[in-house]
Amino acid sequence: MKSNQQRQSIVPSAFRTRYENFHYSPAVRVGDIVWVSGQVGTDSEGRVGIDMTEQARFAFDALKCVLEQAGATLADVVELNTFHTQMRQEIQAFVAVKDEYFPSDYPAWTAVGVTELARAEFRIEIRAVAVVGSGGR
Structure with missing residues (x-):
């Protein structure tokens, strides 16, 4: 296997405790493809956002951090x-935040309503796939 095709776990320092406690990689990179694990609505200290808007921003900020590390x-x-x-009640608030992070050249997107996430107070989880260098920005 070529060296650029080696599997690389991506673990930013802010995610080290979760990596050690829950035994998962925040992202995995193989070649130019990065698979990012689900990011939830907590800030870097683990505080849960108070509403959908804040949780979405926290999750997108975490996604951005993991991608940068990769x-x-x-x-x-x-x-x-x-x-x-709470997809039906909160999808418009989520889309407004998503559009702040993806104002154009939108990625493919699938939204799924679920009955629960890892913690009762979580309202959103975001996972992503990226191709390094494909954005051209």
Whole structure:
């Protein structure tokens, strides 16, 4: 296997505790493709956002952090999958925040309503796939 095809776990320092406690990589990069694990609505200290808007911003900020550690940017995201506990009530608030992070050249996106996430107070989880360098920004 070529060296650029080696599997690389991406673990930013802010994610080290979660990596050690829950045994998962925040992202995995193989070649130019980065798969980012689900990001939830907490800030860097683990505080849960008070509403959908704040949780979405926290999750997108975490996504951006993980991508940067992997050598990618939000512009390189080709696919988003989002999981919502209150999708019908909060989808417009989520879309408004998503559009702040993806104002053009939108990635493919699938939104799924779910009954629960890892913690009862979580309203959103965002996972992504990026192709490093594909965004051209």
